[in-house]
Amino acid sequence: MDLEERVQRLEAIEAIRRLKIAYARVADDGYDGDRISAFFTEDAVWDGGESFGVHRGRAAIKALFDGIPEQISFALHYMVGQTIDVDLAAGSATGHWYLWAPMTINNAATLGAITYDDEYRNVEGTWLASRMRVNIHFITPYEDGWVKTPMLPG
Amino acid sequence: MADLEERVQRLEAIEGIRRLKIRYAQLCDANYDPPGLTALFTEDAVWDGGDLGRYEGHDQIRGFWEGASKAFTFALHYMIGHTIDVDPPFTSGTGHWYIWEPATVNGRAVFLGATYDDVYQKVGDNWRFKQVNANLHFFTPYEDGWVKTPMMPMD
Amino acid sequence: MSIEDRIRTLEEIEAVRRVLAAVGATCDAPYDGAAFAGHFSEDGVMDLMEMGVYTGRAAIQEFIDGMRARVPFTMHYWDGYAIDIDGDEATATWYGFETPNLNGTAHIGGLTHDATLKKIDGCWMVTRLGQELHFMTPYDKGWVRQRVADQTA
Numbered sequence: 001m002d003l004e005e006r007v008q009r010l011e012a013i014e015a016i017r018r019l020k021i022a023y024a025r026v027a028d029d030g031y032d033g034d035r036i037s038a039f040f041t042e043d044a045v046w047d048g049g050e051s052f053g054v055h056r057g058r059a060a061i062k063a064l065f066d067g068i069p070e071q072i073s074f075a076l077h078y079m080v081g082q083t084i085d086v087d088l089a090a091g092s093a094t095g096h097w098y099l100w101a102p103m104t105i106n107n108a109a110t111l112g113a114i115t116y117d118d119e120y121r122n123v124e125g126t127w128l129a130s131r132m133r134v135n136i137h138f139i140t141p142y143e144d145g146w147v148k149t150p151m152l153p154g
Numbered sequence: 155m156a157d158l159e160e161r162v163q164r165l166e167a168i169e170g171i172r173r174l175k176i177r178y179a180q181l182c183d184a185n186y187d188p189p190g191l192t193a194l195f196t197e198d199a200v201w202d203g204g205d206l207g208r209y210e211g212h213d214q215i216r217g218f219w220e221g222a223s224k225a226f227t228f229a230l231h232y233m234i235g236h237t238i239d240v241d242p243p244f245t246s247g248t249g250h251w252y253i254w255e256p257a258t259v260n261g262r263a264v265f266l267g268a269t270y271d272d273v274y275q276k277v278g279d280n281w282r283f284k285q286v287n288a289n290l291h292f293f294t295p296y297e298d299g300w301v302k303t304p305m306m307p308m309d
Numbered sequence: 310m311s312i313e314d315r316i317r318t319l320e321e322i323e324a325v326r327r328v329l330a331a332v333g334a335t336c337d338a339p340y341d342g343a344a345f346a347g348h349f350s351e352d353g354v355m356d357l358m359e360m361g362v363y364t365g366r367a368a369i370q371e372f373i374d375g376m377r378a379r380v381p382f383t384m385h386y387w388d389g390y391a392i393d394i395d396g397d398e399a400t401a402t403w404y405g406f407e408t409p410n411l412n413g414t415a416h417i418g419g420l421t422h423d424a425t426l427k428k429i430d431g432c433w434m435v436t437r438l439g440q441e442l443h444f445m446t447p448y449d450k451g452w453v454r455q456r457v458a459d460q461t462a
Contacts, residue, residue, distance in 0.1 A: 006316050007161050013323060014168060021235045025250070074300070076267045076291055078252050079235040081388045083330045096334070098386050100234075100254065100406070102267055102292070102300060109299035113384050113408060137384055138408075142299040145415035145448040146382070146408060162312060165319050176391045180402070183421075228452070230419045230443055232404050233389045254406070256419055256444070256452065263451035296451040 012086040015127045024077035033066035041121055041130045048134045074104035091122040109142035167240040171274050174281040179231035186223035192216040195283045196275050203288040229257035245276040263296035321394040328433045333387040342374035350434040383409035397428040415448035
């Protein structure tokens with residue numbers, strides 16, 4: 001790789017970090033569906049597994065996030081310790097993140113432990129998420145803890 | 155597109171600012187080392203924590219850390235997800251950070267959830283804080299959680 | 310420093326951050342002793358202070374596989390890396406937050422870590438991993454009532 005490509009790879013890692021933190025900040029600022037879906041490609045998939053379902057395309061992702069504040073009135077998305085791999089030639093990348101999330105769900109303090117397996121694509125110079133796979137390790141009432149109640153009912 | 159030199163300078167500035175913030179965390183966790191922390195700020199810097207107070211200049215900022223070192227007998231400052239903006243000539247920058255902080259305050263276990271908006275200035279070869287705005291989202295006794303007691307009184 | 314050296318330093322910081330993230334992920338349950346130890350140099354040392362000192366890949370793997378049997382769930386939230394590169398050697402410090410199930414009870418742990426690494430055959434290998442345990446408390450108690458759980462000692 002020449003110097004130009006090596007710097008491009010470093011810049012891509014920083015750009016993807018920014019993308020994920022921007023996603024976290026919009027989520028914490030009330031989950032605005034328009035703003036959050038703009039971080040995704042048109043054909044992106046937000047895959048929340050059995051708990052949160054699979055949502056395909058920007059419109060579906062917007063609808064998903066627009067509905068979240070009905071239940072989640074407060075959250076801090078701590079996006080922790082990422083691993084980002086970039087394929088410059090393909091214009092794509094993958095990322096793994098940990099999420100630690102103190103939340104208020106249906107007026108109850110709740111702790112979430114989540115990891116993400118992400119895929120990103122460079123669309124005309126901008127890195128966007130093409131897939132987010134959300135792996136839920138626990139979402140527990142603050143009073144209970146994750147051994148007693150690893151997953152909130154409902 | 156900017157030339158290679160400028161692009162490398164940007165990446166170096168981001169990494170340099172990260173190191174400044176982690177140094178700040180480590181000194182806070184070393185019982186708020188007041189001289190060490192104060193040295194990370196420019197002479198005219200402002201530390202503004204809203205309800206936690208506003209401190210301007212080295213003397214006031216050092217006084218704030220001295221108070222913190224008495225009230226906070228234990229803390230871990232987890233400096234997490236951040237966005238750092240820098241522009242040529244890379245002598246100043248801004249940053250947004252998330253912090254998760256388990257701490258012991260006046261003998262009570264607490265969880266603190268906050269974000270920072272910072273302004274950085276390069277002084278010689280070193281990045282320094284020119285402004286730190288700490289935005290507290292919750293400061294809750296461990297036993298209570300952020301719904302029951304989002305903001306614990308400091309005294 | 311030449312521009313190539315400066316780029317290399319930035320790349321090595323990312324590479325070390327990546328290796329350490331991989332080390333952390335291998336000790337999320339189910340712990341993978343072989344993958345964890347595979348990030349260490351042959352004579353690598355893991356110094357866990359109150360939990361013992363382990364020298365060499367075999368001893369490190371055995372310890373981590375032992376955790377696999379004892380700890381059915383945990384997450385390792387690692388971040389706040391400060392990494393210094395000096396040629397083929399590196400030092401790093403970072404923060405760790407853990408959520409283990411110990412003996413059927415949720416615990417939370419607050420730690421700081423430090424490591425030295427060496428680039429061997431193009432790969433960053435951990436030559437020493439250290440930690441300081443600030444708290445590892447039963448979740449229903451908190452670090453003021455019980456800083457360190459009995460079973461972690």
